[in-house]
Amino acid sequence: MSLSRTLLVLVALAPFAFGANKDIQELQRDVAILQDQINKMQKDFGDRLVTMQTLVQQTLESVNRTNTAVAVMENKFNDALKQQQQSVGPAVANVGQKLDQMSEDFRAVRESVLDMNTRMSKLDAKMADLQNLISTMQHPVAPPPQEGGTSPTGGTALSTQTATPPPGVQAGQLYTSAFSDYRTAKYDLAMQEFSDYLRYFPKTDFAPNAQFYIGDIYYRKQDYENALQAFDAVLEQYSDNSKTPDAQYLKGMTLLKMGKRDSAAKEFRDVYAKYPGTEIAAEAKAQLKQLGLSVGTAASKKRR
Numbered sequence: 403m404s405l406s407r408t409l410l411v412l413v414a415l416a417p418f419a420f421g422a423n424k425d426i427q428e429l430q431r432d433v434a435i436l437q438d439q440i441n442k443m444q445k446d447f448g449d450r451l452v453t454m455q456t457l458v459q460q461t462l463e464s465v466n467r468t469n470t471a472v473a474v475m476e477n478k479f480n481d482a483l484k485q486q487q488q489s490v491g492p493a494v495a496n497v498g499q500k501l502d503q504m505s506e507d508f509r510a511v512r513e514s515v516l517d518m519n520t521r522m523s524k525l526d527a528k529m530a531d532l533q534n535l536i537s538t539m540q541h542p543v544a545p546p547p548q549e550g551g552t553s554p555t556g557g558t559a560l561s562t563q564t565a566t567p568p569p570g571v572q573a574g575q576l577y578t579s580a581f582s583d584y585r586t587a588k589y590d591l592a593m594q595e596f597s598d599y600l601r602y603f604p605k606t607d608f609a610p611n612a613q614f615y616i617g618d619i620y621y622r623k624q625d626y627e628n629a630l631q632a633f634d635a636v637l638e639q640y641s642d643n644s645k646t647p648d649a650q651y652l653k654g655m656t657l658l659k660m661g662k663r664d665s666a667a668k669e670f671r672d673v674y675a676k677y678p679g680t681e682i683a684a685e686a687k688a689q690l691k692q693l694g695l696s697v698g699t700a701a702s703k704k705r706r
Contacts, residue, residue: 567602577608581615589619610640614649621656629656647673647682654689667695 567576580595596612596619603609617632633656636649654669666689673686674697687697 565601567598571598571602573599573603573606573608576602577612580612584615584619589623593619610636610643610645613640614645617649617652621652624659626656626660630660647677647680650676651682651686654686658689663693667693671697
């Protein structure tokens, strides 16, 4: 009886055992598929990782090459810049010297044109010269005394009386000769001629010019005391003429050469204030800038 019951139980459980085995087989198959997919993914990831490492390495190498190329280009640029500076420096200095010379030549040309125009437009001065010549021929006089007037070696005060010029000496001819000698750097001869001009013709239109050039000659010869007196004579006796701005500017330069910095700055500021927009005002401003000063009334701090 027990054996029969056992057989009945086994027969009853057989379908269930067969079904469980089938499920296990299906589960094992799914696990195998999943394992295969995992292995495939790991392989793909490994391949991609190797590829990425290769790309990163190539990128780093490219960056290093670029940095090296940039460094080489920078060195070449710096070398080229140094060479350019070395080659341009002397050229710039040479250009500066030429500009200074051109400025001096232009100033001389401007003076020549001004003098020529003034001579042509002032017929009354020529008439006065002719009258003086006729008077001298009719009443010969001894050579004028040397006292008073402007001395080529001393002070610059002008005589209050006009000396009679020697026979044949005319204002235009004397001034032209003096200016020509000044232009050719014959300063001693030009000094004497300008002084004679002021002695004989102190009231003519060229008298301020003659007084100015006397001061300029003293300045060029570094005789600053007499130069200062000559420029003061222009400012005091010919306060309203074309030479007044230049005379005041060179007075400032003379004071600067004499070490009188504050007095020089005052003259430069006066020039800048009196003649705005002119070339001489620009030069006065440049001198103040070199001194570390402003064009205003209050001086800025001196440069260390």
